[in-house]
Amino acid sequence: MDALPPRANASPTRELGDRGSFVFAWEVDVGAAHDPSAPLDKVSGTAILSPSLEVFIVRRLSLGVAMGFGWQSGPGAQASQISVTPRAGFVFPIARDLLFWPRAGVELESRSVSTPNAETRILSDALSFYAPLSLVPLEHIEVGFGPTFVAELSARETGGKSAPLGTSFGLAVDLGGWL
Numbered sequence: 066m067d068a069l070p071p072r073a074n075a076s077p078t079r080e081l082g083d084r085g086s087f088v089f090a091w092e093v094d095v096g097a098a099h100d101p102s103a104p105l106d107k108v109s110g111t112a113i114l115s116p117s118l119e120v121f122i123v124r125r126l127s128l129g130v131a132m133g134f135g136w137q138s139g140p141g142a143q144a145s146q147i148s149v150t151p152r153a154g155f156v157f158p159i160a161r162d163l164l165f166w167p168r169a170g171v172e173l174e175s176r177s178v179s180t181p182n183a184e185t186r187i188l189s190d191a192l193s194f195y196a197p198l199s200l201v202p203l204e205h206i207e208v209g210f211g212p213t214f215v216a217e218l219s220a221r222e223t224g225g226k227s228a229p230l231g232t233s234f235g236l237a238v239d240l241g242g243w244l
Contacts, residue, residue: 081164081199081207081243082156088119088127088243092195094213096235098137109139111233113146117241119168125156127168141180148174150193159198167196172215187228189220195237209239 079086094113112135119129133148152170159165172193178185197211213235220228 078204079243081166081201082121082125082127082158084121084124086121086243088117088121088129088207088241090117090119090207090209090239090241091115092117092131092237092239094135094195094235094237096213096233098233099231109137111135111137111235113235115150117239119154121156127154127156127166128152129154129168131170133172133174137176142178144176144178146174146176148172152193162201164199164201165196166199166209167194169194186223187220188223189217189228189230191215191217197237197239199239205242205244207239207241207243209237209241211237213237 081088092115094115096111098109098111113133114135115131115133117129117131119127121127129152131150131152133146133150135146135148137144137146150170150172152168154166154168157165170193172191174189174191176187176189178187192215194214195211197209199207199209201207215233217230217232220230222228
């Protein structure tokens with residue numbers, strides 16, 4: 066007769082936020098941006114697709130990186146961007162399968178703004194925030210939804226000329242899995 070409880074020999078299930086957990090996710094951010102660089106000197110629509118990788122270095126504290134591939138469209142101009150964002154986050158459990166996982170980082174971005182007459186490349190760095198509520202519907206699956214905010218700290222055109230600073234805000238959804 067076995068003296069151990071039925072699950073005593075089973076390997077423990079890793080929870081989101083456990084030390085050593087790796088999370089791979091895809092984030093989709095749709096929102097608005099105010100880019101004062103001419104000709105996008107208005108609020109314009111944005112869409113950003115960001116794969117990310119996070120690792121929990123201690124329980125609930127994550128360090129990670131997100132790559133961003135984005136598009137922006139305004140009256141008479143369009144922009145495309147690529148970015149990398151090292152970031153940190155912390156998991157706040159709310160209920161058994163619901164948690165709040167805000168993340169903040171420094172985004173490094175290259176943006177190309179095109180008009181019918183010209184094209185300008187802008188390099189910038191910005192503070193980036195994503196604050197989703199995350200649901201764990203299945204073991205090792207996470208779905209998050211929440212606001213995003215990016216505020217540029219500096220921006221330069223390719224020739225070294227200073228560019229006006231922009232901000233963006235939106236709503237993002239992410240789908241992730243962890244080991």
